Amino acid sequence: ATIRREDYRPPDWLVPQIELKFTLGIEKTRVQAKLTVERNPEGLEAGAPLLLNGDELKPLGVWIDGNPSDSWTMKGDDLLIPLAGDAHEVAIDTEINPFANSKLMGLYASNGMLCTQCEAEGFRRITFFPDRPDVLSRYKVRMEADEAQFPVLLTNGNPVETGKSEGGRHWAEWEDPFPKPCYLFALVAGDLKPNRDSFTTMSGRKVDLAIWVRKADLPKTQHAMDSLKEAMAWDERVYGREYDLDLFNIVAVSDFNMGAMENKGLNIFNSAYVLADPDTATDVDFDNIARVVAHEYFHNWSGDRVTCRDWFQLSLKEGFTVFRDQSFSADMGSAAVKRIEDVRILRMVQFPEDSGPLSHPIRPDSYMEISNFYTSTIYNKGAELIRMFHTVLGPEKFRAGTDLYFERHDGQAVTCDDFVEALEDASGVDLSQFKIWYSQAGTPQVGAKLDYDAEAKAATLRLDQRVAPTPGQSSKQVMPIPLRTALIGEESGTEIAPEQLILLDGLSREVRFEGIDEAPLLSINRGFSAPVVVHGARRDGELERLAQSDTDPFARYEAMQELAFGALLAGTRGEQADFEPLIRAVRNTLRSNELDPAFKAEAILLPQEAVIAERLEVIDPDAIHSAREQLRKAMGEALMDDLAKAQSAAAGSGDDLSPLAKGTRRLRSVTLGMLAAGDPQQGARIAKAQFDAADNMTDRQGALGVLVSLDAPEREQALQAFYDRFEQDALVIDKWFSLQAAAQRSGTLDEVERLASHPAFTLQNPNRLRALVGSFGMNHWVFNDASGRGYRFVADMIIAADRLNPQAAARQVPPLGRWRRMEPKRSELMRGQLERIADTRGLSRDVYEQATKSLA
Numbered sequence: 001a002t003i004r005r006e007d008y009r010p011p012d013w014l015v016p017q018i019e020l021k022f023t024l025g026i027e028k029t030r031v032q033a034k035l036t037v038e039r040n041p042e043g044l045e046a047g048a049p050l051l052l053n054g055d056e057l058k059p060l061g062v063w064i065d066g067n068p069s070d071s072w073t074m075k076g077d078d079l080l081i082p083l084a085g086d087a088h089e090v091a092i093d094t095e096i097n098p099f100a101n102s103k104l105m106g107l108y109a110s111n112g113m114l115c116t117q118c119e120a121e122g123f124r125r126i127t128f129f130p131d132r133p134d135v136l137s138r139y140k141v142r143m144e145a146d147e148a149q150f151p152v153l154l155t156n157g158n159p160v161e162t163g164k165s166e167g168g169r170h171w172a173e174w175e176d177p178f179p180k181p182c183y184l185f186a187l188v189a190g191d192l193k194p195n196r197d198s199f200t201t202m203s204g205r206k207v208d209l210a211i212w213v214r215k216a217d218l219p220k221t222q223h224a225m226d227s228l229k230e231a232m233a234w235d236e237r238v239y240g241r242e243y244d245l246d247l248f249n250i251v252a253v254s255d256f257n258m259g260a261m262e263n264k265g266l267n268i269f270n271s272a273y274v275l276a277d278p279d280t281a282t283d284v285d286f287d288n289i290a291r292v293v294a295h296e297y298f299h300n301w302s303g304d305r306v307t308c309r310d311w312f313q314l315s316l317k318e319g320f321t322v323f324r325d326q327s328f329s330a331d332m333g334s335a336a337v338k339r340i341e342d343v344r345i346l347r348m349v350q351f352p353e354d355s356g357p358l359s360h361p362i363r364p365d366s367y368m369e370i371s372n373f374y375t376s377t378i379y380n381k382g383a384e385l386i387r388m389f390h391t392v393l394g395p396e397k398f399r400a401g402t403d404l405y406f407e408r409h410d411g412q413a414v415t416c417d418d419f420v421e422a423l424e425d426a427s428g429v430d431l432s433q434f435k436i437w438y439s440q441a442g443t444p445q446v447g448a449k450l451d452y453d454a455e456a457k458a459a460t461l462r463l464d465q466r467v468a469p470t471p472g473q474s475s476k477q478v479m480p481i482p483l484r485t486a487l488i489g490e491e492s493g494t495e496i497a498p499e500q501l502i503l504l505d506g507l508s509r510e511v512r513f514e515g516i517d518e519a520p521l522l523s524i525n526r527g528f529s530a531p532v533v534v535h536g537a538r539r540d541g542e543l544e545r546l547a548q549s550d551t552d553p554f555a556r557y558e559a560m561q562e563l564a565f566g567a568l569l570a571g572t573r574g575e576q577a578d579f580e581p582l583i584r585a586v587r588n589t590l591r592s593n594e595l596d597p598a599f600k601a602e603a604i605l606l607p608q609e610a611v612i613a614e615r616l617e618v619i620d621p622d623a624i625h626s627a628r629e630q631l632r633k634a635m636g637e638a639l640m641d642d643l644a645k646a647q648s649a650a651a652g653s654g655d656d657l658s659p660l661a662k663g664t665r666r667l668r669s670v671t672l673g674m675l676a677a678g679d680p681q682q683g684a685r686i687a688k689a690q691f692d693a694a695d696n697m698t699d700r701q702g703a704l705g706v707l708v709s710l711d712a713p714e715r716e717q718a719l720q721a722f723y724d725r726f727e728q729d730a731l732v733i734d735k736w737f738s739l740q741a742a743a744q745r746s747g748t749l750d751e752v753e754r755l756a757s758h759p760a761f762t763l764q765n766p767n768r769l770r771a772l773v774g775s776f777g778m779n780h781w782v783f784n785d786a787s788g789r790g791y792r793f794v795a796d797m798i799i800a801a802d803r804l805n806p807q808a809a810a811r812q813v814p815p816l817g818r819w820r821r822m823e824p825k826r827s828e829l830m831r832g833q834l835e836r837i838a839d840t841r842g843l844s845r846d847v848y849e850q851a852t853k854s855l856a
């Protein structure tokens with residue numbers, strides 16, 4: 001069944017209070033719920049019955065105002081209770097089996113502990129409840145469990161009382177003073193140890209912080225703790241947001257569908273985003289931990305205190321919170337490099353999503369399964385929209401807007417329109433035209449052409465825009481596109497027209513620049529001010545010059561990327577492109593004394609094959625691969641000495657996490673890859689040396705990531721050594737699977753099939769599934785092997801995983817949806833596998849939606 005945004009109705013019943021009693025056990029947990037229900041004065045249906053959602057639940061007993069009742073009925077999975085009057089107390093008993101819960105939604109067992117995931121609709125797997133974000137309740141929770149097995153009992157809010165009961169059991173009662181929707185409920189029971197610390201808020205309140213993990217993992221929690229304290233201070237400084245409970249708990253879980261979850265006062269994390277030390281985690285892992293810890297913490301305001309009215313508004317909290325975590329990371333390190341990384345992800349994941357069959361607006365109009373809409377569009381493109389508001393308003397007005405938003409809507413469940421209205425009211429700026437970004441899918445294509453009239457000392461910039469049709473939206477409206485733009489002098493290399501914000505708010509626009517007395521170069525969409533593709537008409541030498549002198553670091557990076565695109569796209573057409581301009585630009589970049597190594601690494605990386613594919617009408621993966629490999633080889637050969645120098649730069653010790661040390665390590669591995677493209681034998685030797693000498697996971701994984709794509713004896717040796725050394729560390733073994741699945745060699749097809757029957761592989765663990773199948777799906781060339789074996793493998797995995805965990809399985813479907821522009825043979829093979837998936841009996845709603853929409 002399809003749920004539509006336009007069908008939203010306020011709830012007929014509210015639940016201001018709920019009391020929950022859990023009698024916990026791995027295979028049997030008793031849940032006794034007592035709901036105080038009140039008829040909603042805003043409800044539309046007079047006398048409507050109480051509708052409580054359930055999922056795989058059976059009521060063991062129902063009591064109304066203390067009296068056993070049998071007047072209820074089941075409506076599908078839901079419980080329907082006819083009620084006269086306006087206020088009642090409804091009690092319901094249920095019993096669940098956390099051990100059998102392989103979907104990892106609701107209450108489930110992981111490694112002998114019990115934990116929950118309720119967003120979006122997992123609470124209905126715990127007890128019957130109006131499982132919608134606009135029903136907010138105060139929670140009182142009592143947990144009772146065997147003390148030896150579950151010494152630690154945690155839930156939202158503050159602990160009130162604890163005690164012992166018979167038979168070695170104990171209990172704890174907690175209360176959360178903040179009304180919340182049920183998707184923010186959380187409970188954890190297990191044998192966990194805390195890393196404890198505290199934070200004093202700006203008003204002087206002391207907050208107890210704890211990160212709970214298995215005892216052996218305690219030494220790996222300090223970075224997450226440091227990140228949490230940085231995030232708390234940052235949100236006070238930048239948004240004026242203070243934490244509101246006496247304690248803040250984080251728990252790491254090894255079986256988790258997503259990254260982490262912002263449950264009020266009790267964030268639950270995929271252990272991949274908590275645990276790190278230099279020997280087992282890369283610099284990127286460290287950065288991701290800081291990012292996700294901050295993201296979940298920031299949700300305390302943008303998500304928990306102010307939540308979503310319905311799930312169509314998901315980007316209200318996710319787009320905004322991603323923008324907040326991006327700004328936080330930018331402030332903690334190099335803002336320029338962070339921006340480049342964010343745009344790289346956007347182009348790699350969101351742009352293909354937006355141009356494919358699963359394209360949807362930031363605020364979708366319909367869905368079958370909401371879990372399928374935790375997408376890069378909702379999150380990352382959503383963040384880009386918030387960033388555009390920030391750009392257009394400027395930091396002060398934007399802050400006034402968010403202050404008003406939090407004040408006006410504290411304790412409410414609201415919409416994206418409410419957010420924009422708060423920005424408008426506080427700033428006095430009309431943002432109505434920008435709302436089209438919420439409803440219109442697709443990546444705008446912007447044409448840009450700069451003409452120079454030397455005699456008149458004037459330049460004219462001609463802009464136009466176009467959005468291609470997307471599913472359900474055949475004709476598109478004009479979008480407002482804010483383009484930070486400057487002109488750079490071709491001779492002087494300085495800004496001859498200072499940066500200005502040009503708003504392209506019509507189909508086309510002309511902007512004239514006066515007093516331009518040397519030939520100008522166009523520096524446009526600086527800082528990636530709008531999430532669009534710019535098709536610039538460039539003069540010979542323009543990009544090379546910009547790559548050297550653009551005063552905006554992002555635009556400078558972009559000039560390098562465009563230079564590379566020129567060479568790569570010519571290559572895919574079978575033309576012999578001139579590699580020299582790019583090679584010169586890369587050489588200058590490597591030799592620069594002013595650029596930092598992290599920027600250098602980003603700037604010289606070639607666009608990924610999937611990103612190149614986005615620029616082609618008809619995709620031939622072999623042509624893309626060979627064009628890219630040819631260019632890599634030419635660069636490697638021409639730049640061997642510079643590459644070797646960067647590769648051998650000393651990066652200090654592995655636990656030096658300064659931006660300089662991290663950048664140096666990143667550049668080492670990027671240059672190693674290029675060097676190996678130029679001379680595979682020498683590359684293998686140097687990579688193996690880096691691998692053997694590494695005192696940290698960044699250098700080790702960087703080297704192994706190069707070795708896996710080479711046909712050299714060092715490859716097997718390193719893979720084996722890596723496995724033997726880290727066999728006991730699940731997160732590192734995930735890397736081992738992932739690196740092999742991403743290997744750029746034809747043997748990868750056989751290898752992934754072998755790895756799928758490796759004893760360490762399991763479909764039950766989402767991280768492991770993602771490591772093998774997710775990484776393989778992103779391996780553009782091998783996944784798209786002409787035989788279709790790659791497609792069949794992924795389809796087999798999806799069908800098998802779906803029986804256990806629909807959400808995790810559905811996330812592997814999108815790579816198969818790229819058939820539309822694929823060359824005909826592969827296109828056919830992809831469709832065949834999608835059809836096979838769609839025809840599978842007993843398919844989940846999650847996979848069904850993704851497969852059928854991918855076919856449409």
Ligand code: ARG
Pocket residue numbers: 117119120257258259260261262295296318371374807
């Ligand atoms: N709200 C979480 C976050 O952004 C994501 C949780 C989504 N969970 C899910 N099962 N779809 O961090």
Ligand code: ZN
Pocket residue numbers: 295299317318321
């Ligand atoms: Zn989030």
